[in-house]
Amino acid sequence: MKVPLLSLTGQYRQLRREVLREVQKVCDSQRYILGSNVEALEKEIARYCGTRYAVGVASGSDAIRLALMAAGVGPGHRVVTTPYSFFATAGSIALVGAVPVFVDIEPESYNMDPERLESLLRKKKRIKALLPVHLFGQCAEMRPVKKLARSHNLAVIEDAAQAIGAEYSGRRAGSLGDMGCFSFYPSKNLGCFGDAGIVTTDNRRTAERLKMLRVHGSRSQYLHTVVGTNSRLDEIQAAVLRVKIKYLEGWTEKRIKNAERYNELFSQAGLLGFVTPPTVPSSKRSVFNQYVVRARQRDRLRQYLQKNGIGTAVYYPVPLHLQKCFRSLGYRRGDFPVSEKAARQALALPVYPELKKSELNYVVATIKRFYTRAGRR
């Protein structure tokens, strides 16, 4: 049996006609950039996330970069985030001329540890914003993070790239901070047919500023109020996303069911000493963009699964503080032990909505076989 980490084929087959019809309408209209589909999508995403505004941009990375710019972050500033994330989180901070300052994660959620954040904020100066990540589809502990932000007068920008539809105390990702940044990269829970992203906010002036920044800082043509960039969302991607957003809740429910089924199967198979499934507190709804376990002998298990036709991934093998490009920040191995341990143990298993029960059973049975083979117990 072959079980890829992610397959979009089933989803494409289901939506092909509907999506192609909408794409064709865009082509027939000959309006490709920032048209009625983008406007409608912005309203739909804002409604879905529970915010007043959403501003479409060219990618999730740009969503973070433009959000930082809209918050006035630039040279001389520091922005706190976690070293256990996709590169764009810290890369975007550096791109606006600010310095990423890392704080370690909680071992269970892989997200910003509020206690460590508190002690960091006591020591470090010139911090302008916090950039918590909702990794793998589960929200960071936003209540203490926001409380700290308020007391230190900091902006909170959520990296919600992996977390559309995730909830924290009944509120959706993207509505928890001052701005929320989403990616519509194809592998995301709501993915388009290329690159796209969006920033959510409740603040009208912030939304206006974002709209300006995405078109070279211009409010009316050829008049530039600030220096912005070209980061527009195009009509074809917006049309695709508008079809797909109608199915998002159904897909998310299936991801959650798959995750629950994995948890049950690992427990029934007596694998809990070998594999630690993700935990989600009752105050949160994870949307399982990834189902990530901690596994003993992770790399050997991964190889074994690959040999048996099962796709997995390591998110992320090298934490951001140890990346070559951030060497000048002066961090060393051992500075963020929780992130470094996660980088050695974490393994993402297939969890996409169309995964069949038999495929899921096969993944767990193969993991069981790996650990029961001679010498592994």
Ligand SMILES: Cc1ncc(COP(=O)(O)O)c(C=O)c1O
């Ligand atoms: C946590 C995180 N932040 C930012 C991004 C950047 O999004 P994009 O690939 O759309 O630029 C991604 C997605 O890849 C991500 O997973």
